[in-house]
Amino acid sequence: MIVEGNVLPVDRANVDTDQIIPAFLLTGITSTGLGVHLFKGMTGGPDLLAAHPDASIVVTRENFGCGSSREHAAWALADRGFRAVVAPSFARIFQENAYNNGVAPVVVDAAEIDTLLAAPALRIDLENETLQIRHPELVEGRTLKFSLDPLRKRFLLEGGYLEFLANKRDAVRSWLNRDRVRPG
């Protein structure tokens, strides 16, 4: 699967999930329609989004998605049309949430981020785990490699985390009945 799109340059480190979507907006009981709240907790966030109305790939610095476990952060990104976040590192919980919501957490070397922040658009091949800078007329020859978790890549591309687990229920029951030992 290819994700091609314009870059939203979020030139800061440690963008926590309170900045991605503040807690006072977590009052719903569904995962839909949260895109309107994206980056409302970030100083200058809404203006940045307005300046890049067609962006579908976030490029940012280290430790993106730190803080609260709220999946609303991934829901808001996905609802707003974002398909990937490119950063040198992610917080664990956000990374899991991103995989489960069709938002690819793409880890690249920190030294590449300045260049990628300045890029107009990117072309990300999720299947082959490669990333290129795209200009209106051409795709740059230089290709960055990244790697996705082999299991979560499946959830990312096809969805189905819940279905995967639902299909494990019998195995879990038999493990409980047969194989479980107390820790210690």
Add this chain to the structure above:
Amino acid sequence: MSQSLFEKVWDAHVVEQLPGGNALLFVDRIVAHEITTPQGALEIEQRYGDELFDKSRIVAMNDHVSPAKDTETAIQAKVLRQWAKRHGITLYDIGDNGICHVIAPERGHIEPGMTVICGDSHTCTLGAFGAFALGIGTTVQTGAMLAGCVVLERPKLMRVTVNGRLGHGATAKDLALYVISTLTFKGATGYAIEYRGEAIDALSMDERMTLCNMAVEAGGTTAMIAPDETTFSYLRGRENQPKGEAFETNVASWRALRADPDARYDRELTLDVSTLRPMVSWGTNPGESVPLDGRVPADADAKSLEYMDLAPGDALRGLPVDQAFIGSCTNSRLADLRAAGEVLRGRKVSVPTIITPGSQAVKRAAEKEGLHDVFQDAGALWTHSSCGPCLGMSMGVVAPGSRCISSSNRNFPGRMGAGARVHLASPAVVAASAILGRIASPEELGPIGSLEKVGAERLR
């Protein structure tokens, strides 16, 4: 083969190895609150016939905004309430509820050796019991409600040895801030931390929960402390725990839950806390913390400085504050309230001060000791239990540009309100700062009770 505490708990829960270092890991306890549970409960109802894997492993509470503040949060609470009732799930609700990470252990739902998940990043708090406890998103929680398991990549292991004894007004909160400032805000990402050492052995359960609570602020998956007599005493006789011989049989097996002598770790950190003094954060993440007598570092992050309206070299002590908050899953237990009470007794606050107990049971216990009178005589607001001002979601929102000294866990931009500036500290430091209207340590107020022991259940 020698194993760490983490490995013993992890291995006992692996149902199946999965590709990429992932495992299908069995979950003993699911803690479910009203902000992140309804979406999954509704999904299981719609897609999977409302069938839960094992409802007896779930415990629920309305805690983040309770009582509800508006129609939307009332609906969240109602959905959780109806779901719990429909399935016969234990629910802690208005009048008898509390913050998930306070009430779950308080009511005896957390045991050594368990795996615990909750849709809240501070679930690592419960590692204080020698459980593997971690925060997860709604989808992962929903999967556990549906199939009893999570898909999880096994974290690396970091052992943090804490030598010496806390003194000089330094508390578990100061130790937590010290650890995070040493590791940095993301330094433990991908790691499970095991704490050990003289200082850890001496901590009460309330203090251990404070320390483990903030592991996620260094990016850690969890933090764990091997169970010992302190743990067993906390659990013995507690609600939802077996009594008598059955309990002692459990204790006998829990004693094995400690690292073997030559267990291996991916990373080691050794600290000495004998000279540790109270800490305070200056920036916009908890790693940006220094001793209260310290200054904003010369190489401080420019965006943090701008948000906090500070400059390199600025002193923290003496910085005027506009508001104070004591509460949150970090510091809202009885030991914390006692520590604040020691400072506030017979004194008056000079800025708006909110004190929010972590559970209604903590509230009642504090009131039996007269702490509500101490707080209210000092001019502070003594509220019902909830997550409260910590996350700017309901009551006590801090105004833009206002500075709040807080016993909570996050000083992120906008966390306690848009544009609000938060300084993290221990309950005793928050209390002293509330009195003086500026960041201050209790010793500035002269001799105070038994401050040497502040923050500890040893005050009993």
